[in-house]
Amino acid sequence: MxxxxxxxxxxxxxxxxxxxxxxxxxxxxxxxxxxxxxxxxxxxxxxxxxxxxxxxxxxxxxxxxxxxxxxxxxxxxxxxxxxxxxxxxxxxxxxxxxxxxxxxxxxxxxxxxxxxxxxxxxxxxxxxxxxxxxxxxxxxxxxxxxxxxxxxxxxxxxEIWLTSLRDQLVLVGIAALLTLFGLRRGLAPLLRLRNELRSRNPESLKALDRGGVQSELRPMIDALNHALERVQAYIALQRRFVADASHQLRTPLAVLKTQVAMARRDDDPQMRGEALAAIEGGVDGMGRLVNQLLTLARAEPGGAALRKEALDFGEVARSATESLAGIAFDRAIDLSFDGAPEPLSVVGHVTLLRELVVNLVENALRHIPRHGAVSVRLAREGGQVLLAVEDNGPGIAAADRERVFERFHRLAPSTIEGTGLGLAIVKEIVAAHDGAILLMETQPPPGLRVEVRLPAAAPEPPPG
Ligand SMILES: Nc1ncnc2c1ncn2[C@@H]1O[C@H](COP(=O)(O)OP(=O)(O)O)[C@@H](O)[C@H]1O
Ligand SMILES: [Mg+2]
CATH class of the missing domain: 3.30.450 (Beta-Lactamase)
Incomplete structure (x- = not known):
């Protein structure tokens, strides 16, 4: 009602x-x-x-x-x-x-x-x-x-009592009229806002005018304007993301199209085989890009509802690292994993946390020269669980440490496989788990050290 x-x-x-x-x-x-x-x-x-x-x-x-x-x-x-x-x-x-x-x-x-x-x-x-x-x-x-x-x-x-009674009734009537009048005046700014909202262009996210609104209502208008601002920022982000994503897909598609045309023209079976292999690589890359876009959509706030559960982050990190042994082997990189002695209980989304570790370790494996070294270390630090991924590659200059988290922002040459989405995804996943991420130089340099901290869940009661 x-x-x-x-x-x-x-x-x-x-x-x-x-x-x-x-x-x-x-x-x-x-x-x-x-x-x-x-x-x-x-x-x-x-x-x-x-x-x-x-x-x-x-x-x-x-x-x-x-x-x-x-x-x-x-x-x-x-x-x-x-x-x-x-x-x-x-x-x-x-x-x-x-x-x-x-x-x-x-x-x-x-x-x-x-x-x-x-x-x-x-x-x-x-x-x-x-x-x-x-x-x-x-x-x-x-x-x-x-x-x-x-x-x-x-x-x-x-005569005595009716006169007094009449006076009192008149007083009550006047009070009611004044109340109605006061309300009408008091509600006028709200009604004006309502009309303004109703008549405005549906795309307009312009802030509402708070002038003429009573001081009691100002916090509400301010909150509304704040929300509008955030929606505006969010929509701008989404627009840019869609534009970037289509741009990212258009380039490999154009490349694919030329490769297909070349394969058609070539009569030499060996050349044709090479062209087909190149096409396959392109398709793989695009598959990866699409997968990463999906992961990003899922990790975003308001994306697919996250069903979180208690899990052992140490175990997730170990299996994610193991899955990358092939790349380490191909590039002759020494990949080491140093787990914690006890289970590292975290409340989270298992697929996303796995994606987080894979992205960080894969970056370390791909962005450093061959024969390098990558270490993954896990520890419990007070109420937090720490994941540290270290490599001895070129590292990231302090000036770039913010920008690498932006979507599609890459510093690496295009010869290194990648989409520029990895760190953006990592950032979203960390935020979705109320964690924190830090990029720093290794001691001694050069190299990159990435630290991720997630809130630890209440430890499992010891067995027995
Ligand atoms: N371990 C690393 N060492 C050096 N540079 C890195 C490392 N990890 C990421 N970067 C830089 O940050 C950029 C963004 O990383 P990312 O978002 O994962 O995109 P991608 O790996 O697809 O290029 C990379 O292009 C690379 O220049
Ligand atoms: Mg990457």
């Missing part, structure tokens, strides 16, 4: 805010009700006090006058109904409605008691107030109850 930055950010912003607003709404409503009740209660009490003051004995009877001011204080646009009831100390109704809501319990002492109840069909808030009456007839506390309907109170509550 694709995730939307917009939806995610809005979700993170709006859901918690909605919860906060809901809680605020609840607590605002509670506080507003408290405030409105307090105001209602004040009015109720004031009204009850005015009425209570008028309760007195006259002509041996307790009576109560209801002054108009006692009820006027409730005047409001809400037309709340106000009712009252006054009971003499003996419980006789002396004013008001008989069925005004009774307090749940009588007020204790002279403290007013506030309560809510139902009067006929209407919810009311009421106060009950005890009023001491001095009288010989009916002494004690008279009870004054004043009650009012709740329209005014409810409107006040709504």
């Amino acid at each position: 694709s995730r939307s930055l917009r939806a995610e950010l809005l979700g993170w912003l709006l859901l918690p805010l909605a919860a906060v607003v809901a809680f605020n709404g609840w607590s605002l409503h509670r506080d507003a009700t408290r405030t409105a009740d307090l105001i209602t209660d004040r009015t109720l009490l004031a009204s009850a006090r005015v009425i209570a003051e008028q309760v007195k004995e006259a002509d041996g009877r307790i009576e109560s006058m209801i002054p108009p001011s006692a009820l006027e204080m409730f005047a409001s646009p809400d037309r709340d109904k106000v009712i009252y009831r006054v009971l003499s100390p003996s419980g006789e109704l002396i004013a008001g409605f008989p069925d005004v809501v009774e307090p749940p319990m009588r007020p204790r002492g002279l403290e007013p008691a506030y309560y809510e109840g139902q009067f006929r069909t209407q919810a009311m808030r009421a106060v009950a107030l005890a009023q001491p009456v001095i009288s010989k007839v009916d002494g004690g506390n008279a009870l004054v109850i004043v009650a009012t309907t709740l329209h005014g109170r409810d409107r006040l509550v709504d």
